[in-house]
Amino acid sequence: MVNLVKVSKQEDFGKVAAYIVSSLVQTSPRAVLGLATGGTPVDLYKELINIFNQGVISFSKVKTFNLDEYVGLPADHPASYRAFMNKHLFDHIDIDMNNTHVPNGQAANPDQECSRYDAMLSESVIDLQVLGIGHNGHIGFNEPADQLMPGTHVVDLLPETREANARYFQSVDEVPAQAITMGVGTIMKSRQILLMVRGADKAEIIHRALTGPITTLCPASLLQLHPNVTVLMDGEAGRLFG
Ligand SMILES: O=P(O)(O)OC[C@H]1O[C@](O)(CO)[C@@H](O)[C@@H]1O
Numbered sequence: 001m002v003n004l005v006k007v008s009k010q011e012d013f014g015k016v017a018a019y020i021v022s023s024l025v026q027t028s029p030r031a032v033l034g035l036a037t038g039g040t041p042v043d044l045y046k047e048l049i050n051i052f053n054q055g056v057i058s059f060s061k062v063k064t065f066n067l068d069e070y071v072g073l074p075a076d077h078p079a080s081y082r083a084f085m086n087k088h089l090f091d092h093i094d095i096d097m098n099n100t101h102v103p104n105g106q107a108a109n110p111d112q113e114c115s116r117y118d119a120m121l122s123e124s125v126i127d128l129q130v131l132g133i134g135h136n137g138h139i140g141f142n143e144p145a146d147q148l149m150p151g152t153h154v155v156d157l158l159p160e161t162r163e164a165n166a167r168y169f170q171s172v173d174e175v176p177a178q179a180i181t182m183g184v185g186t187i188m189k190s191r192q193i194l195l196m197v198r199g200a201d202k203a204e205i206i207h208r209a210l211t212g213p214i215t216t217l218c219p220a221s222l223l224q225l226h227p228n229v230t231v232l233m234d235g236e237a238g239r240l241f242g
Pocket residue numbers: 036037038039040041067068131132133134135139140141
């Protein structure tokens with residue numbers, strides 16, 4: 001079941017998302033969180049840090065799994081998703097870094113790294129998976145394709161995805177051509193999903209994903225089949241929902 005939540009004030013976008021995540025952590029201190037990167041969840045992480053600083057929640061027993069990482073980027077590269085997570089969240093809360101998991105983009109054998117990541121994931125169930133959506137309907141880095149993979153795998157990034165993420169690099173040529181991503185099977189097994197969508201440029205894709213056909217050509221459309229999805233949209237992203 002998909003619940004739509006539209007916020008009209010930009011400052012509420014991160015606050016509402018943080019309320020959902022922090023409520024879970026408060027009631028389940030050992031929660032397993034699936035986390036996303038990109039521009040959309042930055043305000044969520046900012047608000048979680050604020051809530052943490054108020055002494056209301058602790059992340060000391062929380063475990064996290066990130067959706068994806070670029071192949072070939074060292075963890076300390078400023079555009080790596082490990083660096084993003086440390087900078088925007090982990091360095092500011094009381095989480096045990098050993099409980100934070102991001103695929104290793106620099107693994108000598110990326111396929112083996114996918115198996116290692118899946119083995120860790122198989123020991124837990126993600127209680128709450130945070131997601132964004134790409135302009136082409138991707139979730140994590142599961143790009144539109146004839147077939148989607150259930151587990152963690154190496155993916156060739158589509159040109160539009162590299163373009164969209166070029167803002168984190170000096171030029172589009174520097175954006176890695178491949179990434180390691182959690183598969184849609186793992187995402188769909190999460191107990192609860194929070195899909196965050198912001199901006200006019202996402203209005204059409206989120207409308208298509210939630211009201212159009214369920215198809216691997218729009219990976220986010222699979223979320224229509226999940227029992228517990230909250231889609232948090234700002235006014236611009238949600239404009240086609242009336
Ligand atoms: O929030 P953005 O920057 O538009 O990114 C969209 C999605 O693409 C990704 O960067 C690919 O993983 C996701 O992390 C993100 O949810």
